[in-house]
Amino acid sequence: MTGETNRRWLLANRPAGEPSENDFELVEAPVPEPGAGEFVIRALYLSLDPYMRGRMRDVKSYAPPAALGEVMVGGVAGQVVASKNADFSEGDIVQGNFGWQEYAVSDGAGIQRIDSSLAPISTALGILGMPGMTAYFGLLEVGQPVAGETVLVSAASGAVGGVVGQIAKIKGCRAVGIAGGAEKCAYITDVLGFDAAVDYKAALDDLHAALKEACPDGIDVYFDNVGGATLDTVLSLINLHARIAICGMISEYNLTAPEMAARPTRALLVNRARMQGLLVHDWADRRAEGVAQMAAWIDEGKLLYKEDVVEGIENMPGAFLRLLRGENFGKQLVKAGDPD
């Protein structure tokens, strides 16, 4: 074990606007012992994801908010270090919503095993986990791309966006990504194989023109991770029967009041287009299919991924704030330790 105490990050405040490290409090507690039917895991990798900003709010969403004074919520890949549960043995590698802490107790509900002989453990939180499955089911089921169409994705170098563009290519589409900065744009075209990239930081003055140049045949599918004015601009470039998959809106997460914009309904009506919100949990019963297909594409070299790993659970809040500012490059993880 890494220490005699369990370091835990609690949600200390519900921030208005941009969160700060002061909104989280690091506390130490004894390493828990498993009760009857329970087991204890030690965290190996902790996931950081944009949706966590939503959990810091006390409003209705698809999941209850994180509670003030309690461990901040989040997905973790860990190793069982003690068990009184017949289904989980010491040494097993598992993932679950264990939260921002080094050790957690579980009765096994909602826990998934990780076969670390198939792929690195960390991929269970990324390309073969929630972000990867979000891209897979979200693009295929909501976006419904057809070969020859143009698929645009925002936050295109991120854990979800990078996968969306690569699956679009596998399906024979033109893949275009929106990302921030020359390095990320070069990565999605030169490494991931996107057909074009739009640097939203460079195109701030005329995103419309930049998108139009990158999507000369218009936009058939928009997989949206950022919301905001980017979405408004995309709506002016969609094609007949376009599909807009609403996966996230990271540009709006720190707003203290809703941003006002022209309604999208005229663009949807004129183009008989569809805009649909998605959440990966709705395809939970098809997870095995998604993991198998994605793992096969990885094996075939058709699907690449990138991880941005910060060392040390003490750095969780800082890494989370970087993610919200778009300063991460690839799936954001915090490494807490190695398996025994």
Added chain:
Amino acid sequence: MTGETNRRWLLANRPAGEPSENDFELVEAPVPEPGAGEFVIRALYLSLDPYMRGRMRDVKSYAPPAALGEVMVGGVAGQVVASKNADFSEGDIVQGNFGWQEYAVSDGAGIQRIDSSLAPISTALGILGMPGMTAYFGLLEVGQPVAGETVLVSAASGAVGGVVGQIAKIKGCRAVGIAGGAEKCAYITDVLGFDAAVDYKAALDDLHAALKEACPDGIDVYFDNVGGATLDTVLSLINLHARIAICGMISEYNLTAPEMAARPTRALLVNRARMQGLLVHDWADRRAEGVAQMAAWIDEGKLLYKEDVVEGIENMPGAFLRLLRGENFGKQLVKAGDPD
């Protein structure tokens, strides 16, 4: 024939904001003669529909705008009065986009026959025509109502809305309508059989509370004909996996600049809901199926309709302005004459 001249309404101006009668000009022309392969119809009923406001604008939409100085566009049911076309004979009753005029020439392209032995001629412009098919295909294909769900429709006493609610009832749903004034609300509940009505004029101060009371189990399908703040309010009451069919936005048609509102994307994401624009022409190849089913429901007494008939083509602009103000009650028609 009704006269020696052809009275025609031209689009004289493109209004900013609310149109006035001065935006149309009545001119007289000779009754046309058919050329080779052509025929001439005399108008019996002229349709007035909210979409016509959009055609008065010079902007991209799903159809080209009406041209300044040309006959205003619109659907007409008429009788063939002269023919040099082998497929159409004198006396035939037909419908087509003949525009706001008493006589029109056609080569038969896009013209549909009306079997006046099956239903009154006027229904070809209403319940068995464009508005009725919009309700039928829009609700069933985009709204996808399931028995037991709550279906809400705006402009519920109108040519489309009244049909949407009745089909929702046929499909086993709770049907709730939004309409303006006590008379229209009583009509949709007492005559058409809606489960509840919300008078948006009476509920102006708190539409949210009125909708919540009328939809105690939330809203699964919203068939939207009005857009605007009503749509914004409905979005706060939708259920998981709700479907929002965007058919029209009559409350916004006279705006000179887009109205600003909070984006609907958060509500769509939290509820994994769908918002989709629709246009009846997309189901043109299934028109016969729709007409047959709707006619059967009318025969079985399951589907009622109401027409608001203004007499005389000279009253077209006034009747159109009434429609835009929501002062019509039922499908708005102008009667120009009787068949021979």
